[in-house]
Amino acid sequence: MSEPILSLRNINKSFGAVHVLRGVDLDIYPGQVTALVGDNGAGKSTLIKCIAGIYTPESGDYHFDGKPVTVSGPRDATALGIEVVYQDLALCDNLDIVHNMFLGREKKKGVTLDESHMELLARQTLDGLSVRTVKSIRQTVSSLSGGQRQTVAIARAVLWNNKVVILDEPTAALGVSQTEQVLHLVRRLADAGIAVVLISHNLTDVFQVADNIAALYLGTMAAQVKLSEVSTNQVIELITTGKSAGVTKTEAKK
Amino acid sequence: MSIDTPTPTLKSAMGDYWSRVKSGDIGSLPAVLGLIALCAVFTTMSSFFLTPGNFANLLTQAAGVIVIAMGLIFVLLLGDIDLSAGYSAGVSGAILVILVTNHHWGWAPALAVSIVAGIVMGLVIGSLVSYLGVPSFVVTLAMFLAFQGILLLLAGEGGTIPITDKTVVAIENSNMSPLLSWAFYLGASALYILSGLRKMAMRRKAGLKSELVQLWALKTFGLLAICAGAVYSLNLERSNNVALVSLKGIPEVVVLILAILVVGTFFLGRTSFGRHLYAVGGNAEAARRSGIDVKRVRLMAFVICSTLSAIAGLIFVSRANSVSPTTGGNATLLYAVGAAVIGGTSLFGGKGKMRDAILGGLVVAVIDNGMGLLGYAAGIKYIVTGLVLLVSAGVDALSRKGSS
Ligand SMILES: Nc1ncnc2c1ncn2[C@@H]1O[C@H](COP(=O)(O)OP(=O)(O)OP(=O)(O)O)[C@@H](O)[C@H]1O
């Protein structure tokens, strides 16, 4: 494996008396899809919020590109090139695809919006991701299907040359063919050199696209392993019991 | 270019429009159809309705409400409301009149102070809504009463303060000469056509698909033809006693309204502030996560709304030649909200255009004017206008349901 772009060591996070993350280690590699799995309440969303600067862990080390960094707010994470696509997507239904992709970061010519430039860039990004399912780039997001909306949200994350893109359950609400499309998109992101983190409860999806897999169990990292080295049953064991014969915790650090 | 379908034809463009209409994105269509239907009905029922005199009267009658509605659209786009917009117009109007009449100020500094008063009222409302988090309905309901009180104190109980300043009175009572009216029409049309052509040329230069030229021409020249008809009719003599006074040309207030329309449309459609208004109205959480300062956007919307109300105050005192404790009161605010909603602006936020205020304002004014001509009592007029507002809000709610 190449050097991780982002690595967390011994992360601890509590909400009051509830110790949600207990000494979590995680490595994320460029050009790879890292699947983050774990049962409901295992701490997946909390962990990515720590990465994104929404929560600040009580202790632990955060390394980006080999250097120690402090991320104390969403702006710090954005500045590093980390973008999170949350489960509720956060798109404006009343605006079109181009407007949504550039929301809050509009390109301007003097005081006026440079619509042509934004449309060209948006189109290039979608073309680069081989997105062919939307009819017009100027249609409002309200007229898109769930998969297309997910596509727009992911494309927005890609547009800004991010190094790390984190997707929280991107296929949770999608049908078979749309899930397929989004998974292809996830794969293409990684193939373009981006470090992708995919949170999913669906192990079929995970085994289809991921390169390595990190399993959280009750706030501890049960294991982070290469996908090729584990079977579905072993992953299920990791998720439900926190351990599995033949998988050791240290494998994450090799 | 893998995303877009092949170059559109007139037929496919029509088909696209129709499917948008069917999916609930109807925009100003009901207002336009309603306006045509109402005019047809009143023309057949009253021989006076379609006379040049009444047409000009209709425009000056609608002007104040239209300007308040244009301000309200900024607030409605966020899904908020400003119930005090009528009385903030009254307060600003009173300040203008008192400075000019009682303190012998010139109209310009007095107008400047009255507009600053509008800005201050907007800052107060906006700060309470945005930074304190009180719902706009409650804040502006409180301000509705407070501004009414201020107006009462300023105008004096039962009192009416007159204003005779020529410039102020001219806004609602003077017209451009017929020659100047045509020159204005030609100049404005030329600019309108040029800006449309420029937009298409720029898109083509960037290698982007632009609107179908035939469709653009149809819309542009259709609109300009209607406006030409309006200018022609406004240029006809409408005085009852030509020997005494001649009345013809475009009322000055129309120019003021068109200026606000152009500036407002530019802000909403071409600047990032406008884009952020739509974004906050569409999904405030998404806007916040995109780094938009939602609180500041909301504050600005209320400031713009109250500022335009101050300009409406100028129109009201110009029309009445005075200010009284009911200036901007009675049904003014409800007519203005009605105008915006009837024109196609959504009460749920995120959808609306400046022109909605004009179309809807004309619908409201036509109902008021036409039913007045037919001799209906004010009570009946209120009931009908109320029902029209209810129908528009119903259409708004249904189209929202249809699209989600
Ligand atoms: N803001 C908070 N305050 C208190 N407790 C919290 C908070 N956020 C999360 N928790 C707790 O932390 C634990 C982990 O939650 P988290 O949302 O990270 O789980 P998850 O792995 O994302 O689960 P799911 O698969 O259901 O999304 C849960 O027990 C939850 O109740």
Ligand SMILES: [Mg+2]
């Ligand atoms: Mg979660």
